[in-house]
Amino acid sequence: xxxxxxxxxxxxxxxxxxxxxxxxxxxxxxxxxxxxxxxxxxxxxxxxxxxxxxxxxxxxxxxxxxxxxxxxxxxxxxxx
Numbered sequence: 001x002x003x004x005x006x007x008x009x010x011x012x013x014x015x016x017x018x019x020x021x022x023x024x025x026x027x028x029x030x031x032x033x034x035x036x037x038x039x040x041x042x043x044x045x046x047x048x049x050x051x052x053x054x055x056x057x058x059x060x061x062x063x064x065x066x067x068x069x070x071x072x073x074x075x076x077x078x079x080x
Contacts (some may be wrong), residue, residue, distance in 0.1 A: 021023050
């Protein structure tokens with residue numbers, strides 16, 4: 001999670017530097033690509049969280065297993 005945040009800060013710095021040069025549009029394109037990638041990753045984590053919740057409701061996993069999995073998903077998320 002710390003790596004993801006550091007990567008986003010680094011990307012933001014590249015965009016700021018890129019916007020001040022003639023290659024600014026390339027920086028904005030990179031930012032757009034990074035945002036799409038992060039959005040896709042968060043969507044994947046949401047689906048995993050939904051699956052864990054359904055498994056718990058169906059009795060396929062215990063409460064402790066549920067807590068462990070949900071905690072890991074939240075650690076992997078950039079926005080949670």
